Amino acid sequence: MEKPYVIGIDIGGTNTVFGVVDARGTILHSGSIKTGTHEDVNDYITLLANGLKEVIEQAGGPGNIKGIGVGAPNGNYFNGCIEFAPNLPWKGKIPLAQLISDKTYNIPVSLTNDANAAAIGEMTYGAARGLKDFIEITLGTGVGSGIVIGGVLVYGHDGFAGELGHVIMRQDGRLCGCGRHGCLEAYASATGVARTAREVLTNRTEKSLLRDLNPELITSKDVYDAAVKGDMLAIEIFEFTGKILGEALANFVAFSSPEAIILFGGLTKSGDLILNPVKRSMEDNMLKVFQGKTKLLVSQLKESDAAVLGASALGWEVKEG
Amino acid sequence: MEKPYVIGIDIGGTNTVFGVVDARGTILHSGSIKTGTHEDVNDYITLLANGLKEVIEQAGGPGNIKGIGVGAPNGNYFNGCIEFAPNLPWKGKIPLAQLISDKTYNIPVSLTNDANAAAIGEMTYGAARGLKDFIEITLGTGVGSGIVIGGVLVYGHDGFAGELGHVIMRQDGRLCGCGRHGCLEAYASATGVARTAREVLTNRTEKSLLRDLNPELITSKDVYDAAVKGDMLAIEIFEFTGKILGEALANFVAFSSPEAIILFGGLTKSGDLILNPVKRSMEDNMLKVFQGKTKLLVSQLKESDAAVLGASALGWEVKEG
DSSP, rough: OOOOOEEEEEEEESEEEEEEOOSSOOOOEEEEETTTTOHHHHHHHHHHHHHHHHHHHHHOOGGGGEEEEOTTTTTEEETEESSSSSSSSSEEEEEEHHHHHTTTOOOOOOEEEEHHHHHHHHHHHHHTTTSSEEEEEEEEEEEEEEETTEEEOOTTTTTTOOGGGHHHHHHHTTTTTTSBBBBTTTSSHHHHHHHHHHHHHHHHSSGGGGGOGGGGGGOHHHHHHHTTTHHHHHHHHHHHHHHHHHHHHHHHHHHHEEESSEEEEEGGGGTHHHHHHHHHHHHTSSOGGGGGTEEEEEOOSOOHHHHHHHHHHHTTTTTOO | OOEEEEEEEEEEEEEEEEEEEOOTTTTEEEEEETTTOOOOOOHHHHHHHHHHHHHHHHHTOGEEEEEEEEOOTEEEEETTTEEEETTSOOOOEEEEHHHHHHHHTTEEEEEEEEHHHHHHHHHSSSTTOOOSEEEEEESSSSEEEEEEEEEOOOTTTTOOOOOOGGSSSSSSSBOOSSBBSSSSSHHHHHHHHHHHHHHHHOOOSSGGGGGGGGGGGGGGHHHHHHTTTTTTHHHHHHHHHHHHHHHHHHHHHHHHHOOOEESSSSSGTTTHHHHHHHHHHHTTTTGGGTTTEEEEEEEOSHHHHHHHHHHHHHHTOOOOO
């Protein structure tokens, strides 16, 4: 009989969250541990394996678990390693998939980065069910992407394909965390929106609710709250963000001509305030042959569960040992 | 026994060229007809079919032909139609693959655009033999592309994926033939290079061999001839072209992380004059994780044969009826 469950593990800089998931995308049992406090990766793995064993027990034992999927920053699907992840405490190349499997009943473990995991999760449980060609764009602290072509996630020759947050949208534009200038991420991430807010408040003289806040502490949520109240500068900040993101999406369509682009993450909570400008800019910048054909959708993965669900979806794809 | 030959047909605005090709990429028998003089597509097809029958006869009859591949502007692989091709005499949607097959012993016919055909040709007979992940960029009058991921050409959900000549590289940049502004094609095509030459000659005062020519008639070949003689403005024109093309390639790598990017077409004859600036700019603009990993190669398809070879390669992939 087919094993009924998989496990998803989402490794973030602060917390590692995991859960047992069924075929319909319901998280049955879950747990979490701290990530950043374990300088030695072996201590971390021991603690993680103990947590996993607890939820596996609750799910009826290892015989019920088909596979374990891990979403982690800089995770390489091909070799199961985390490679030089700037926000994790372990340096160099860590064979994480192997380490986890060794301490968890040798259940097969598959690993990729968080945005790829989100795309697979979307295809398995979310807005991309039934789609063969789509691009998932994750709009969080950074901007990530997972590209699916013909029903298969694109990993590229080295496992690192789909870094669409780092296409350069503006020559000599904003400095990005990656050290280069003008990346999409420097504009369309939550921090990019906050940065646009500070620029607009400095360069313009109009009144704005945002002027009541400490500019250094403004968040994209603050911009949303102001925009909802009709604040013109806040609305303009979303327009600017949407314009650049839409330009980028039009270029992505010229690449793989997907049936849909699916936006995921905090920024999508701003709804039409951000979606309308994105959609307009995407269509305006699109080559004629593509116009009106690519749907712009919002993720259907519940955000609190999405990271674990996305990672878990990889668990269905493992080759059983 | 496996049928030993395929036929490639390259449909250009002026001429249609075709040939019988063996598995090693040798063109055994070939012919051509005019394209543009036949307003009625049925007249064109009749003439083409007669030409095909001649070469098929020379190759020992239809029993020796596995399939026919067609490379044509705006060719859609999924439905075998040419759709609204601006440089061909037939308007609207023409079911070309079906029309050809009907008049040519019902041999199965597969059709795609010329850049996709070039990519498949490269993979079958050229510099991409053995590669699973690469991007072919055709630098001619326009800029086209064929993207191969996991050994399979990317068609997208509608058959039109891989229009990388029309990613926008400069907001509000040069007007492109597609009606939008700042497309890669407006800079990196042969006509783009000529346009850069005219701009440079207008905006600058330095002496240049190019000043002896009628600016309206300057070609990329003229720029090459001047650059070879050490003409500084001509060299600068290639530097500028290479810079923008390299920026674009760096963005493409962030998408599919290919093992190689293969440049095809007239501009590559300028050799290191164009390749060095492209390579430098590509590496300079690349996200760190990709640096130094993607090879920049020049097509190994002989240019006079490349279009027919590329199209013929599709013939190996047809499902036999």
